[in-house]
Amino acid sequence: MRKIYDLAIIGTGSVGAAAGYYASQAGLNVLELDAHVPPSWHRLASRRCLYL
Numbered sequence: 001m002r003k004i005y006d007l008a009i010i011g012t013g014s015v016g017a018a019a020g021y022y023a024s025q026a027g028l029n030v031l032e033l034d035a036h037v038p039p040s041w042h043r044l045a046s047r048r049c050l051y052l
Contacts (some may be wrong), residue, residue: 005031 009016020032025046
């Protein structure tokens with residue numbers, strides 16, 4: 001199944017994490033890409049985000 005995202009964020013540092021959080025709270029489907037796995041608090045805060 002193909003998934004369409006409203007926003008793609010490359011890098012989940014402090015600014016990328018905040019952008020993903022607020023975008024997901026606004027109801028957007030967010031794709032966050034990073035070379036590292038984000039910390040657990042970030043995954044819990046942004047439940048609508050998909051991490052690869």
